[in-house]
Amino acid sequence: MRAPAWLPQPVRRVLRVARRSWRVVALRLENYTAPVRRSWRRSLQVRVVTLTLVASSLLVGTFGWFIAYQSADILLNRAKDEVSASLQRKVRYASQQLTVHPQAYDPELPATIRETVDELYDGDQAGDTGTVVSIRAEQYPEIEPQSVPPVDTDQLISPALIQAVAGNGQVAHQIRTVEIDGRMMKYLVYGSPVSSKFGHVELYYAVPLTTEDDAADQIRTTVLITGLALVILLGVVAGLVTRLVVTPVRAAARTAQRLSAGLLDQRMKVDGEDDLALLAAAFNQMAANLQRQIVRLEEMSRLQRRFTSDVSHELRTPLTTVRMAADLIFSERDEFDPAVARSAELLQAELDRFEGLLTDLLEISRFDAGFAALDSEHTDLVPIVQRVAERLAGLAERVGVELELDLPDSPVIAEVDPRRVERVLRNLVGNAVEHGEAKPVVITMATDDAAVAITVRDHGIGLKSGEERLVFNRFWRADPSRARQTGGTGLGLSISAEDARLHGGWLEAWGAPGEGAQFRLTLPIRAGDRLVAAPLPLIPRDRTAEVT
The missing domain is CATH 1.20.5 (Single alpha-helices involved in coiled-coils or other helix-helix interfaces)
Incomplete structure (x- = not known):
């Protein structure tokens, strides 16, 4: 931005x-x-353990905080009760001691207050615990505050507490954190008015909460350590339980990968009789069934390929004999009756078609057996396209189809097998003429630095949705009821697709009902290069323009 x-x-x-x-x-x-x-x-195990740790940490943390808060509150309430009870006793004693003085200006009153504070402090057996006892007289400035031990109580006794005790005559308390003798301490400070003959003074009793804080800290530490131990234990348990489930799943995944790689004898280890053992047994049963089916299908496919190859070879010999006889009859057809002559022509045409079928079957058997090989050489593809168009011009003229060529003016050199490329183009153009519906067939070629593309566009019956993938299947026809003009075998596009794959190229189809079809052959300029894009679009430009 x-x-x-x-x-x-x-x-x-x-x-x-x-x-x-x-x-x-x-x-x-x-x-x-x-x-x-x-x-x-x-990793499923990582996710389960992580989620377990997060959830257990939140749960244990919430309960730990609640327990620590409640424990600290209980300790504080107990301290308040104890200090409040002790304060009441101290107030009664102080009131008894101060009752002997009828007025605030009695010269003996300060000494009595000091002795009372000392007695209250010693009677509490405070020792060195940090307890502070103080008597103040806010209404009588001439009476100095007395505190034991002699510490500065201005921070310990806040103005708000003094106002509540001296001004309102209430028993009040507060918690204060102050620095005493260079050490920060938390105090629970209670204040209460003390009645006497001359009026009221205030008694303040401050008790450090060190014991309660230490106990609360110990509780928090115990809860924290227990919570951490519990979370770790839950994580370990979750990891172990997840491992018990994930390990067979991982074993199944590895076994499935080996099966997909062709190692059909791989099986899972079955231990026990639990659900995971049932899963492993079911998986092994499935693998065994798949192995039997695959072996059976491979055997059937092998037999089929062998049958096709054997039949194609075995038919060559009788076909050659029949061909020789048919050629002899065909050459003498002018001397026969018209009906016999016509039969000789039909015999010749069907023998041509039969011979083409045998040739295609032999080629398919070579592809199936993996014996097909490229005879690549640097070839100009423009003359190949022109030659295919010239050879099919007669057929196109008979069915009323015009062949239009859109070829580059300069040579298009690519490392290909010219025989196979010419066969692919012959099949594509022948199919386009056959299904062209007496409309023009356009052959277009374009090239870039990496690939060359040739499209064959017809404006015939087109293809229905999904048929663009079926046209390359063996013996598949878009309209079985149509009579063939070219006497095709139904294997042409299948062989063409194999030829394109052998070059490392693409053979693709597009079609729409009533709008014709377009086939695109894309080949790499250099043999062995990987195709990334085609110089020509698969969807025809005229169709794109109409949609736009």
């Missing part, structure tokens, strides 16, 4: 640098996280 043009040039420069830096960081993060993302996509 470009920076807006109205921004100053330095700002835009900074934005460009920031975008480049972000792209670099994003690329590095992607590289670093690639193994993790790959493991997440490919």
Whole structure:
């Protein structure tokens, strides 16, 4: 995204640098996280264990927080109850001691307050626990506050607590964290008014929450360690359970891969009688059935190929004899009656068709046996197309089809087998003439640096949806009821597709009912190169223009 043009040039420069830096960081993060993302996509065990750890961590964390919070709250409430009960006793004792002074200006009152604070502190057996006892008289400024131990209570006793106790006469408490003797401590501070003959003073009792905090910390630590141990244990259990399920699945996948590679004797190991053992047994049974079926089909295919090859070869000898006799009869047909002469012509035509069928069957048997080989040479394809058009011009003229050539002016040199290429083009153009419906057939050639493409376009009956894949099947016909003008065998397009694949090329078809069809032959310029694109589109340009 470009920076807006109205921004100053330095700002835009900074934005460009920031975008480049972000792209670099994003690329590095992607590289670093690639193994993790790959493991997440490919490993069911990793996903199950990760989801188990996340879910258990959330669950254990929620329960752990609840338990720790409740424990801390219970400890705090217990401390409040204890401090509140102790405060009541201290208030009664302080009230008894201060009752002997009728007025606030009694000179003995400060000493009594100091002795009372000392007695309250010692009577509490506080020792060095950090407890603070303080008596203040906010209504009588002449009475100095007394605290034991003698610490600064201004931070410990907040103005809000003083207002609640001295101003409102309430028993109040608060939790304060202050620094005492260089150490931060949390205190529970209670305050209560103390009644006397001359008025009220305030008694403050501060108890450190160190014990409660330590206990809460221990509870949190215990909950944390227990939770971590539980999460790890759940992860280990999830990993072990998932492994029990994933291992047979992985074994099945490996066995299936070996089966697909042709190792039909591979089987899974069956252990026990549980569901996974039943899965392995069913898989092995399926593999055995597939092996039997594949072996049977391979044997049938082998027998079929052998039968086709043997029949084709065996028919050559009687066909040669019949051909010689037929040629002799055909050459003398002018001396026969018209009916006999016509029979001689039909015999000659059917023998030609029969011989073509045998030739095609032999070629198919060579493809099936894997014996077909290319005799590649650098060839100009333009004369081949012209030669095919010249040889089929007579047939095209008889059925009223005009052949139109759109060929490059310069030679198109490619490393191909000219005999096979000519055979493919002869089949394509012959089929186009046969199904052309007395409309023009256009042959187009184009080339680029990597490939050469030849299209044959007719405007006949066309192909229905899905038939563009069926036309290359053996003995398949778009309309079986149509009479053949060329006496084809039904193997031409199948052989043509094999010839194209032998070159490393493509033979594709397009068609629409009533709009004709187009076949495209694409061959690499250099033998062995891999095709990426064709110089000509498969869908005819005139059809594209109509749709547009």
